[in-house]
Amino acid sequence: MTEPYENLANAIVMQAVKDYRMARHKLRKRPKNADAKVMLEDCERFFLSDWFENLTNVNGEIVLRKLQQEDDK
DSSP states (O other): OOHHHHHHHHHHHHHHHHHHHHHHHHHHHOTTOHHHHHHHHHHHHHHTSHHHHHHOSSOHHHHHHHHHHHHHO
């Protein structure tokens, strides 16, 4: 019966990934975009948080590093 909770946890993580990518995209176009900076910082805190660790078995530092590498390509 844990599947609905797993689905919710996955959806939360995937939304954070989408938000992070969108913030990076906005900052590439407008580096001084304050809202995008706040979103980026919020997502980074989330990926490194205890809450992220409780939602998934994935290392948040690795996820964050992979997302940052997407821009390097």
